[in-house]
Amino acid sequence: MTEWAARRFWTEATAVESDEGHAVVLDGRPLRTPARVPLVLPSRLLAEAVAREWQDQPETIDPRAMPLTRAANSAIDRVAPARAAVIAMLADYGETDLLCYRAEAPATLAERQGAAWDPMLDWAAEALGARLVCGAGVMHVAQPEGSLRALRAAIEPLDAFELTGLNDLVTLSGSLILGLAVARGADAPQRLWELSRIDETWQAEQWGEDAEAAAAAEDRRRSFLRAARFVALARGQQAPLDF
Structure with missing residues (x-):
């Protein structure tokens, strides 16, 4: 028995201005979300990128090829x-941030973590006013209340589109600091993703991959970079396909 698949029914997908912001129309008909809400986007660049996803669809629609549309929905x-x-x-991720939990042994891994992660914790202290405490092993490390408040304050101004991208950045990396660093343009998304993989990279070097x-790690990397691109486009910033 063959599985039913949706078929392309439009000729042209275009980005247009709307009273509320920016929209995408299929042969003049505005897109709506699965909840039947008008798909209104915060920037022209994001609307154009979403329209491109629809325009590039083959005869049989592949939702997996429309990550920006899914994120906007x-x-x-x-x-x-x-x-x-x-x-x-x-x-809450600030209370258990990946960057704060260091290996007790071997020393080479602990040194690599420190060299990679300490600069990001310094960035959080300087840019966000959030100095976090590190500990060895997996036991919970209590963080200063003022630092946790500062991290929350960095999240609260974000709109729904930015929060959607940040959610993926944080959950994929295990680090609120790295997610906020991507959102604030502190470093290249690929570089920040690599920082989140210090432990896994070290293990692969020791025991093989x-x-x-x-393959699973590559899927997560691509999802992380897509989330970074979604945040940038939502803000009206150019974001090349670099994954």
């Missing part, structure tokens, strides 16, 4: 109505 249908809960969830694990 999520921002409107899921994140915007639950804004307070999303902010709280992301802020498992093909299945490597």
Whole structure:
């Protein structure tokens, strides 16, 4: 039995100005989200990128080839109505940030973590006013209340589209600091992704790389870079396809 697949029904997808912002139309008909809400986007660049995803669709629609559309739908249908809960969830990552948990042994891994992660913690202290505390092992490290408040304050001004991208950046990397660093343009997204993979890279160097694990890691890397691109486009910033 063959699985039903949606077929392309439009000729041209274009970005247009709307009263609320920017929209995408298929042969003049405006796109809506799965919840039937008008798909209104915050920037012309994001609208053009979403329109390009629809224009590039083959005869049989492949939703997997439309990551920006999926993220925009999520921002409107899921994140915007639950804004307070999303902010709280992301802020909680500050209490268990990946960068604060260091290996007790071997010394070579601990040194590599320090060389890679200490500069990012210094950045958070200087740029965000959030100095976090590090510990060895996996036991919980209590963070200063003032630092946690500062991290939350860095998240609260973000709109639903920025929060959607930040959610993926944080959950994929395990680090609120790295996610905010991407969102603020502190370093290249690829470089910040590599920082989140210090432990896995070291393990692969010691024991070899498992093909299945490597494929899963590559999927996560691409998703991380797509999230970075979504945030940039939502802000009206050029974001090349570099993955």
